[in-house]
Structure formats: C-alpha cells, structure tokens
Amino acid sequence: MKYRAPKGTFDLVYPDSEKANWLVRSACEVMALYGYERIITPIIESADLFRRGIGDDSDIVTKEMYSFEDQGGESLTLRPEGTAPVARAFIERGLASRGLPQKLYYAGPMFRRERPQAGRFRQFFQVGAEAIGSVDPFIDAEIIAISDHLFKRLGLSGYTLFLNNVGCGECRPKYMSRLSEFLGAVIPALCGECQRRASLNPLRVLDCKNGSCRRAVADAPTMGSYLCGRCRENFDAVMMSLDRLSITFEIDERMVRGLDYYTGTAFEFQFEGLGAQNTVSAGGRYDYLIEQLGGPPTPGVGYSLGVERLVMALDAQGLDPCERLRLDLFIAGAPGVDRDRLLDILARAREEGISADTDVMGRGLKAQMKQADRMRARLVLIIGPDELERGEVTVRDLDASEQWQIPVEMVIEKVIDFLKRIMGSNQNMRFVTDK
Numbered sequence: 001m002k003y004r005a006p007k008g009t010f011d012l013v014y015p016d017s018e019k020a021n022w023l024v025r026s027a028c029e030v031m032a033l034y035g036y037e038r039i040i041t042p043i044i045e046s047a048d049l050f051r052r053g054i055g056d057d058s059d060i061v062t063k064e065m066y067s068f069e070d071q072g073g074e075s076l077t078l079r080p081e082g083t084a085p086v087a088r089a090f091i092e093r094g095l096a097s098r099g100l101p102q103k104l105y106y107a108g109p110m111f112r113r114e115r116p117q118a119g120r121f122r123q124f125f126q127v128g129a130e131a132i133g134s135v136d137p138f139i140d141a142e143i144i145a146i147s148d149h150l151f152k153r154l155g156l157s158g159y160t161l162f163l164n165n166v167g168c169g170e171c172r173p174k175y176m177s178r179l180s181e182f183l184g185a186v187i188p189a190l191c192g193e194c195q196r197r198a199s200l201n202p203l204r205v206l207d208c209k210n211g212s213c214r215r216a217v218a219d220a221p222t223m224g225s226y227l228c229g230r231c232r233e234n235f236d237a238v239m240m241s242l243d244r245l246s247i248t249f250e251i252d253e254r255m256v257r258g259l260d261y262y263t264g265t266a267f268e269f270q271f272e273g274l275g276a277q278n279t280v281s282a283g284g285r286y287d288y289l290i291e292q293l294g295g296p297p298t299p300g301v302g303y304s305l306g307v308e309r310l311v312m313a314l315d316a317q318g319l320d321p322c323e324r325l326r327l328d329l330f331i332a333g334a335p336g337v338d339r340d341r342l343l344d345i346l347a348r349a350r351e352e353g354i355s356a357d358t359d360v361m362g363r364g365l366k367a368q369m370k371q372a373d374r375m376r377a378r379l380v381l382i383i384g385p386d387e388l389e390r391g392e393v394t395v396r397d398l399d400a401s402e403q404w405q406i407p408v409e410m411v412i413e414k415v416i417d418f419l420k421r422i423m424g425s426n427q428n429m430r431f432v433t434d435k
C-alpha cells in the first residue's frame with residue numbers, strides 16, 4: 001500500500017460512519033433542546049490564540065499542536081480544542097452586543113499530536129457548548145446536564161460525574177502558593193517534568209499519572225479548604241442544582257483539568273470499562289478567558305465531548321442506537337420489467353420521505369434481493385412485467401418473511417401505512433413522518 005491515513009488518524013466507513021454521524025446529530029439535538037445555537041469557527045487559528053488561551057506551559061501548547069507557517073508566512077495551528085476559538089469569535093464578532101447570555105454549540109474535528117492509543121487519536125471529533133455571559137450556578141449545572149441527558153437518551157449507564165471547584169482569582173493564588181510550598185518539600189520524589197512544574201504550574205503536578213508523583217502528592221493540600229466564600233457558595237449552589245435535576249455526582253478535589261483557563265466549577269464524566277482514556281465528556285468555568293484574549297471581562301462555562309470515546313462507551317455496553325437505522329424500501333425489478341415505471345415509483349417513494357433504493361448494476365432478481373439484505377431494507381417491492389400488466393406488485397416484509405400483493409396505484413400509500421404502523425417500536429427509521 002502506497003498511501004495510508006496519517007498515524008493517529010483513521011477513516012470511518014459504514015456502519016461506523018453512520019453511527020458517528022447519528023451520535024453527533026443526537027448531541028446537537030440535545031443542545032438545541034437546551035437553547036444553544038450552532039457556531040462554526042475555522043479549523044485553523046493563529047497559534048498565539050492557544051498559547052494565550054490554554055497556557056504556554058500546557059502539554060497541548062508545548063508538545064501537541066500542529067502548527068505551521070503557510071506560504072504567506074502566517075503562523076497557523078490546527079485547533080486542538082474548541083473553547084478558545086469560540087471565545088475569539090465571541091470577541092471578534094461582538095456577540096455580546098446581541099445580548100447575553102450567548103449559548104453556543106459546536107461540532108467538528110480537533111487535532112493534537114499525542115501518542116496514539118485506544119481512545120486517543122491525533123484527529124478526533126468533538127461536540128461541545130459554551131454559555132457565555134452568566135455567573136448563575138444554574139448555568140454550570142445546565143452545561144453538565146447536557147452530557148447526562150445525552151447519555152441517558154442513548155441508554156448508557158455505568159458512568160460517574162466527578163465535580164470540583166478549582167477556585168477563582170482571589171482564592172486560587174493563595175492555594176497555589178501553599179501547594180508550591182508543599183511540593184517544594186517533596187521535590188526529589190517528583191518526575192523531571194513535575195520538578196519543573198512544581199513552581200511554574202503546581203496544579204499540573206496533581207494531574208501527573210507517574211506513580212512516584214502520585215504517592216508524593218497523596219497528602220498535598222486540596223483546593224476545597226482554600227475556597228473563598230463566593231466560590232464555596234457557588235460550589236454549593238451547583239451541587240443543589242444538580243440534585244434538583246436528579247444528576248448524581250462525586251466530589252473529586254484532585255481533579256484540576258488540563259487547561260489553564262479553568263476557574264470555579266470543573267467536571268468530568270468517566271465511564272467504567274474504557275481503560276485509561278475513560279473521560280468521555282468534561283468541562284468547566286473559564287471566567288477570565290475572554291478578558292485574557294482581549295475582550296471585555298465576561299464569564300463563561302462550557303464542556304466538550306469526544307465522539308470516538310462515546311462510540312467506545314456504547315460498544316463497551318453492547319448498545320447500538322442506530323441498529324435500526326436501515327433502508328425503508330428496496331425496489332427490485334424482475335427481468336423484462338418496464339424500468340421507467342419502476343424508477344417513477346422510486347422517485348415518488350423518496351418524495352414521500354421513504355428512504356428507497358434500487359439496482360443500478362443490471363443484476364438478476366436473486367442478486368438484487370442480496371443487495372436489499374446488505375442494505376438492511378425493511379421492505380422489498382418486487383416488480384415484474386406480468387404483474388405490472390395486472391396492475392399489481394409484490395411487497396415483501398423481510399423481517400416477517402411475509403409477502404403480499406398490492407395494487408400498483410396504491411403502492412406508496414400502502415408502504416407509508418406499513419411504516420407508520422411499525423414506527424412505534426422503531427424510532428430510528430429514516431422514514432420522515434412530520435413532513
């Protein structure tokens with residue numbers, strides 16, 4: 001093979017491509033249900049946006065960004081995450097003037113040059129939402145609720161929501177200096193990278209997966225006891241809101257999230273049975289990000305969800321939400337049939353919102369039935385020249401292995417009747433009823 005997809009990337013083909021597509025659509029539907037509107041930002045941004053937004057010292061900026069100079073000498077980066085671009089667009093497009101809050105959602109590929117492993121790719125697909133302009137703790141709970149809503153809608157279980165509050169500009173520096181002090185005393189036990197980070201970015205040390213580092217920080221002070229009154233109050237209010245929404249959670253005072261811009265609420269949804277990459281959705285508050293990027297002081301909170309990991313979670317739980325996503329109708333023609341009439345029926349079926357297809361390979365009836373099977377067709381219409389003469393066609397129900405004759409002029413109505421009848425147990429059909 002001469003050409004291969006670049007390392008850490010992959011092609012999605014049917015049925016995985018349909019599954020991913022369907023999941024993205026479901027996630028977008030849930031976000032629309034919560035009053036969020038789509039925003040589409042470029043895949044390329046200036047490298048500086050991420051340096052400033054995510055933090056110079058973050059793993060993403062130091063090792064994982066795909067940055068390059070284009071032919072005009074402009075320094076560009078394939079976006080590694082979605083929040084900084086949305087914040088940039090919010091400022092640049094003056095979205096604040098349209099009224100706050102701005103509730104925006106996005107869906108698209110992100111790029112990080114990480115070591116590829118199960119659940120970690122160099123190009124991955126994220127959906128996410130940002131609620132910009134409000135400090136109401138309810139909006140934090142709402143952002144969290146979106147993922148929970150989606151998981152429940154997909155029939156998923158076996159996940160835990162971990163919640164923390166990482167403090168604000170007032171209380172966080174106090175905690176950081178206390179943490180630096182603590183780390184200073186255990187420095188010989190830390191890995192090389194953490195020794196460097198201990199003073200620069202002490203929070204990251206708490207995130208290190210190195211065994212020796214984990215042991216060394218086991219007794220490190222946690223943010224909880226340093227929260228200021230306002231952060232404490234917010235944290236309590238977010239928990240109360242989650243309770244009222246019947247969303248269960250666990251407090252994890254060690255969860256700091258990898259990006260510099262987080263303040264206040266931070267959260268992660270982790271799934272059982274996914275190995276090391278078990279965080280499917282995560283996010284938090286970023287009340288200083290927009291100001292840091294040159295906008296007016298504006299609070300925000302958001303989340304992002306990895307679609308590949310969501311697929312892993314569904315697979316791990318044996319769920320296939322699009323199992324029933326199949327073709328409604330395959331139209332098979334027997335030898336000698338008037339093809340124009342067959343194609344007329346095909347066109348009418350599609351006009352009526354029935355997903356339908358037919359043979360374009362000049363195959364015999366048996367091979368056409370095979371194709372209908374491959375496309376997981378629900379019904380097959382078999383049209384023969386003698387039947388057409390009599391004004392009849394045969395409809396075969398592939399699931400029930402039954403077939404019956406119907407008058408050709410009523411074929412579309414009969415198919416619609418049938419599809420409507422089985423809709424109740426079959427919510428994921430492509431058949432569109434609400435036209």
Ligand SMILES: [Zn+2]
Pocket residue numbers: 167168169170171172227228229230231232
């Ligand atoms: Zn605070």
Ligand SMILES: [Zn+2]
Pocket residue numbers: 190191192193194205208209210213
């Ligand atoms: Zn370490």
